[in-house]
Amino acid sequence: MYARIFGCLLVLFGVRSSVCSLPCDYIDSLNITDGERLPNGDIRHNGVIYNKTYYREIDYEYEDFATKKYVPKYLRGCLCAVRICVRLCCGEHEYLGMRCTKTDDYLPITVNLSVTETADLRELPQFGFLYGKPCEQVYELVPEERPEDEWNLVRNGSLIIAGVHVIPRNKYCLAPRLNASYTSGLVCFMSNEEFKYNLYPVGKYQASHKGCVIPHN
Numbered sequence: 001m002y003a004r005i006f007g008c009l010l011v012l013f014g015v016r017s018s019v020c021s022l023p024c025d026y027i028d029s030l031n032i033t034d035g036e037r038l039p040n041g042d043i044r045h046n047g048v049i050y051n052k053t054y055y056r057e058i059d060y061e062y063e064d065f066a067t068k069k070y071v072p073k074y075l076r077g078c079l080c081a082v083r084i085c086v087r088l089c090c091g092e093h094e095y096l097g098m099r100c101t102k103t104d105d106y107l108p109i110t111v112n113l114s115v116t117e118t119a120d121l122r123e124l125p126q127f128g129f130l131y132g133k134p135c136e137q138v139y140e141l142v143p144e145e146r147p148e149d150e151w152n153l154v155r156n157g158s159l160i161i162a163g164v165h166v167i168p169r170n171k172y173c174l175a176p177r178l179n180a181s182y183t184s185g186l187v188c189f190m191s192n193e194e195f196k197y198n199l200y201p202v203g204k205y206q207a208s209h210k211g212c213v214i215p216h217n
């Protein structure tokens with residue numbers, strides 16, 4: 001907290017810094033520049049309303065969540081502060097084939113929310129989506145072939161494998177597949193080769209990742 005306030009003061013004194021910008025981790029936010037500005041200053045993007053507490057105009061992005069790059073100013077909103085956020089491995093209108101592929105078809109995000117409840121997350125207003133793999137290398141869960149890969153999503157955004165392994169929201173992503181009744185779950189490889197990076201501007205957020213199976217388009 002004090003580090004942030006100090007950062008903001010540095011900005012006032014002319015030192016370029018962005019530590020007083022996003023009120024959430026970068027990875028939990030998305031570009032909402034093309035959202036609709038409401039008369040009270042809130043922004044509506046993809047049906048989600050962000051008030052001033054939850055969005056900022058910033059001038060940077062993180063390539064692969066690792067490399068900070070300065071870009072023209074744009075608006076980012078903290079989706080995970082206002083919705084249960086679920087990350088899709090591909091883009092909004094993309095399914096996972098050999099790679100992320102565009103389609104005009106409606107792509108439901110059908111998941112098990114418990115042993116007895118299956119739902120299309122697009123139809124549940126408490127959920128919101130982020131896009132892109134959270135790590136470079138992910139592997140796909142295949143419950144059709146391996147019962148120990150069965151998973152469900154809980155209402156705090158974590159994915160639970162076989163009822164026991166809890167995978168938090170930034171360690172997995174979901175991908176609709178064509179003609180499949182369920183959405184695929186893909187989980188980040190936890191490698192022992194630690195690759196640490198600095199994601200959070202103040203330097204608190206660290207994670208490990210490496211490698212990649214979904215090719216970039």
Ligand SMILES: *[C@@H]1O[C@H](CO)[C@@H](O)[C@H](O)[C@H]1NC(C)=O
Nearest residue numbers: 031032033034060061071074
């Ligand atoms: C944010 O979105 C706007 C509008 O879609 C786009 O023009 C801009 O390049 C985007 N900025 C970043 C950093 O993604």
Ligand SMILES: *[C@@H]1O[C@H](CO)[C@@H](O)[C@H](O)[C@H]1NC(C)=O
Nearest residue numbers: 042050051052053054081082
């Ligand atoms: C923004 O919304 C949250 C709840 O969603 C509320 O607690 C907060 O007071 C709001 N902030 C402003 C500035 O309206």
Ligand SMILES: *[C@@H]1O[C@H](CO)[C@@H](O)[C@H](O)[C@H]1NC(C)=O
Nearest residue numbers: 112143144149150151152182
């Ligand atoms: C969802 O539940 C059904 C019925 O129990 C099960 O057959 C299916 O494999 C589950 N889906 C996933 C992704 O685990």
Ligand SMILES: *[C@@H]1O[C@H](CO)[C@@H](O)[C@H](O)[C@H]1NC(C)=O
Nearest residue numbers: 154155156157158160166168
């Ligand atoms: C989410 O819920 C699951 C099951 O209820 C729990 O085990 C897990 O710790 C929770 N995760 C977070 C990040 O709250």
Ligand SMILES: *[C@@H]1O[C@H](CO)[C@@H](O)[C@H](O)[C@H]1NC(C)=O
Nearest residue numbers: 103104105177178179180181
């Ligand atoms: C699978 O998808 C293709 C292309 O969208 C479609 O032509 C075909 O009918 C679908 N098959 C089934 C079994 O749904």
